[in-house]
Amino acid sequence: MMTFDLAPTARVYKVGGAVRDTLLNYPHSETDWVVVGATPKALLASGFRQVGADFPVFLHPETGEEFALARTERKSGQGYHGFTVHADPSVTLEEDLLRRDLTINAMALDEHGDLIDPYGGQRDLDAKVLRHVSANFSEDPLRVLRTCRFAARYHHLGFTVAEKTMQLMRDIVTSGELSVLAPDRVWRETEKALNENTPRTYFSLLRTLGADNIVLPFVVTDNSLDALDSMASIAPNSLHRWAGLASSAAANKQVVAPVINIPKRYDQLAARVQRYRGSPPQTPEDTLAFLEHFDAFRQGSQLADGLVVLGAIDESFHKTQVARIQKGGQLAASVRGEQFIKQHLKGPEIKAAISAERLRQLDALLDD
Amino acid sequence: MATYVVGDIQGCFDQFQCLLEKVSFNPDRDVIWSVGDLINRGSNNLATLRWFHERRDNSVVVLGNHDLHLMAVSAGARKMSKSDNFDDILDAPDREILIEWLHHQPLMHHEHGVTLVHAGIPPMWSVSEALDHAAEVEKVLRGSDCIRFFNAMYGNDPIVWDDQLTGMTRLRVITNYLTRMRYCTKKGKLDLISKGPTPTANALKGKKVAPWFSHEGRRTKDDVVIFGHWASIDGVTNSPNVIGLDTGCVWGNKMTLMALESRTFYRCNC
Numbered sequence: 001m002m003t004f005d006l007a008p009t010a011r012v013y014k015v016g017g018a019v020r021d022t023l024l025n026y027p028h029s030e031t032d033w034v035v036v037g038a039t040p041k042a043l044l045a046s047g048f049r050q051v052g053a054d055f056p057v058f059l060h061p062e063t064g065e066e067f068a069l070a071r072t073e074r075k076s077g078q079g080y081h082g083f084t085v086h087a088d089p090s091v092t093l094e095e096d097l098l099r100r101d102l103t104i105n106a107m108a109l110d111e112h113g114d115l116i117d118p119y120g121g122q123r124d125l126d127a128k129v130l131r132h133v134s135a136n137f138s139e140d141p142l143r144v145l146r147t148c149r150f151a152a153r154y155h156h157l158g159f160t161v162a163e164k165t166m167q168l169m170r171d172i173v174t175s176g177e178l179s180v181l182a183p184d185r186v187w188r189e190t191e192k193a194l195n196e197n198t199p200r201t202y203f204s205l206l207r208t209l210g211a212d213n214i215v216l217p218f219v220v221t222d223n224s225l226d227a228l229d230s231m232a233s234i235a236p237n238s239l240h241r242w243a244g245l246a247s248s249a250a251a252n253k254q255v256v257a258p259v260i261n262i263p264k265r266y267d268q269l270a271a272r273v274q275r276y277r278g279s280p281p282q283t284p285e286d287t288l289a290f291l292e293h294f295d296a297f298r299q300g301s302q303l304a305d306g307l308v309v310l311g312a313i314d315e316s317f318h319k320t321q322v323a324r325i326q327k328g329g330q331l332a333a334s335v336r337g338e339q340f341i342k343q344h345l346k347g348p349e350i351k352a353a354i355s356a357e358r359l360r361q362l363d364a365l366l367d368d
Numbered sequence: 369m370a371t372y373v374v375g376d377i378q379g380c381f382d383q384f385q386c387l388l389e390k391v392s393f394n395p396d397r398d399v400i401w402s403v404g405d406l407i408n409r410g411s412n413n414l415a416t417l418r419w420f421h422e423r424r425d426n427s428v429v430v431l432g433n434h435d436l437h438l439m440a441v442s443a444g445a446r447k448m449s450k451s452d453n454f455d456d457i458l459d460a461p462d463r464e465i466l467i468e469w470l471h472h473q474p475l476m477h478h479e480h481g482v483t484l485v486h487a488g489i490p491p492m493w494s495v496s497e498a499l500d501h502a503a504e505v506e507k508v509l510r511g512s513d514c515i516r517f518f519n520a521m522y523g524n525d526p527i528v529w530d531d532q533l534t535g536m537t538r539l540r541v542i543t544n545y546l547t548r549m550r551y552c553t554k555k556g557k558l559d560l561i562s563k564g565p566t567p568t569a570n571a572l573k574g575k576k577v578a579p580w581f582s583h584e585g586r587r588t589k590d591d592v593v594i595f596g597h598w599a600s601i602d603g604v605t606n607s608p609n610v611i612g613l614d615t616g617c618v619w620g621n622k623m624t625l626m627a628l629e630s631r632t633f634y635r636c637n638c
């Protein structure tokens with residue numbers, strides 16, 4: 001445990017995910033700390049950098065880890081920004097832990113390695129239950145998504161969501177609070193969920209809660225969950241997993257603007273995969289169209305990504321079929337404009353000549 | 369003595385050897401049949417061709433489209449495509465011997481009540497009619513007119529058989545049936561455009577095409593036919609009498625060998 005020259009009364013605790021995952025013996029990357037009994041001034045004087053002018057969170061000068069002054073938060077309006085933050089040396093560790101979302105996330109370790117667990121986090125870890133700490137849970141609607149994400153993270157260990165927490169989340173969804181979430185935050189949470197062990201659980205819980213057609217541009221179906229599973233079992237990559245899910249889901253006709261900000265390349269890959277799902281290219285012409293559809297001949301080609309996803313979710317893209325398209329892609333890409341420029345062709349003529357030559361090559365290649 | 373039938377090798381000599389080891393192939397006693405396409409795209413075309421040439425008295429090879437293409441390129445009638453890689457044969461000191469031997473191989477073989485052909489037999493032909501038509505092409509391949517044939521061999525037209533056809537046009541449609549066909553109509557109109565596991569709509573302007581072996585009234589429906597050529601169906605014909613042995617080795621999938629008497633299948637990964 002680190003020691004700091006902050007104030008004689010100041011104490012530093014390890015908190016949050018690091019404590020939880022240490023007790024679970026689960027790998028984790030970040031460690032967060034809470035400082036009790038100190039002032040911003042004292043932290044700044046010790047070389048810490050404040051992350052935002054109004055927010056009592058500081059970065060360690062060497063490790064970059066987050067050190068937060070113990071604080072309470074009170075909701076003062078709708079959405080994430082509607083908070084009054086109260087941080088002064090009198091705020092206790094227990095008060096700080098009380099504002100957290102789940103009991104398993106509301107534990108602390110002191111400098112001797114002793115556990116401070118006022119809300120039953122260890123008990124819920126043993127019982128494999130995700131349970132809210134208090135009614136304050138409802139103050140940030142993103143916690144609905146976070147809880148679903150933790151369910152996805154620990155599903156394989158047998159964790160489930162407590163019934164009362166499910167009810168609380170249903171109430172939040174019904175109240176319409178999800179629609180005021182920042183779309184970027186929804187995406188970040190969703191992206192994290194995609195990278196968890198069992199991403200299926202996240203989306204299946206959203207569906208159970210009726211939240212899928214608020215935050216997602218589609219309705220989650222059994223089909224799409226199965227496709228996500230097939231993807232998750234072979235690809236650790238959130239881009240591929242999203243494409244597996246989104247390309248197999250039903251269109252959401254009720255919601256015009258879902259509360260999520262999906263990065264363009266995620267959206268694009270899913271749409272491209274959806275176009276060819278169940279209809280692999282049959283002819284050299286189809287194959288060339290497929291290659292162009294996935295931008296195979298330009299920077300940022302999604303051909304490899306598209307084939308990974310189609311190969312996993314669509315049995316008509318079996319190994320031989322995928323290999324034919326891959327080799328076709330290499331062969332067609334080797335046809336470049338230079339040779340036609342030498343023949344003094346111009347603009348549209350060059351384009352047509354390249355296509356014709358690519359077709360000729362594909363025709364030869366695809367004849368078994 | 370056992371007879372084994374191997375699917376498309378296409379120069380994948382190592383996987384072919386893997387299969388022979390699997391069945392403890394005895395070159396002094398056992399016989400091997402090939403569905404054709406011995407060469408092209410694999411890493412060792414020359415070794416494959418030499419292997420069959422050395423054992424020519426104990427093997428049967430029916431010609432595939434790639435074998436005919438090699439012969440046409442070797443004769444100067446056609447250029448190599450980018451995806452062709454049989455330079456090793458063209459540069460070999462024994463090239464002439466090997467190619468000349470290919471000129472004497474048949475397009476079909478019929479023995480032990482089994483018919484071997486590279487692509488298939490169109491619905492309107494019986495086995496004996498198909499053998500007669502194959503012999504028309506074989507005769508030209510062995511004669512001095514073969515270069516004229518190689519020049520005329522490429523192309524998809526005419527798309528259907530007509531006994532009135534003569535000359536090179538007649539030979540082209542026979543060759544297309546026996547070495548290139550996948551889909552056709554029940555009357556034998558060829559769709560040479562579709563190459564995947566399902567046909568492309570409208571390749572024949574709305575006429576219904578199906579795999580050549582799946583037509584109800586096919587005249588060879590009581591015969592056992594073994595073929596290769598069609599990697600993307602992965603050997604699945606849904607008919608016990610029609611045995612597809614191309615399982616896409618050259619595409620990184622598998623090579624298949626069948627013991628003819630026991631109908632046991634052996635596979636090596638590629």
